[in-house]
Amino acid sequence: MAAKRFYAHCDLIEGTADVYYCSFCNKLVKEKHFQEEHLNKNHDRKLSATLEEWKRKEAQGTARVRPDSAPNRLKR
Numbered sequence: 756m757a758a759k760r761f762y763a764h765c766d767l768i769e770g771t772a773d774v775y776y777c778s779f780c781n782k783l784v785k786e787k788h789f790q791e792e793h794l795n796k797n798h799d800r801k802l803s804a805t806l807e808e809w810k811r812k813e814a815q816g817t818a819r820v821r822p823d824s825a826p827n828r829l830k831r
C-alpha cells in the first residue's frame with residue numbers, strides 16, 4: 756500500500772490532472788475554485804504556512820509523505 760500523501764495548499768492531487776487541495780476549505784477542488792472563492796486571499800502565504808506545518812510533522816515523525824518536487828499550482 757502506498758504511503759499516504761500530505762497535501763500542502765494548492766498541491767495537485769496524485770493521479771489527477773486538475774484537482775488540487777484547498778487548505779482554506781480542507782477540500783479537493785478544481786482550478787476555478789480558487790478564482791471563485793479565494794480571489795483576495797494570499798495563496799503563497801497559505802502554502803508557506805502548510806509547508807511549515809508539514810516540516811513540523813516530518814520532524815516529529817509521520818507515516819505520511821510529501822515529495823520535495825510535489826506538483827503545485829502556485830509553482831509554475
Ligand SMILES: [Zn+2]
Nearest residue numbers: 777779780792
Ligand atoms: Zn477553498
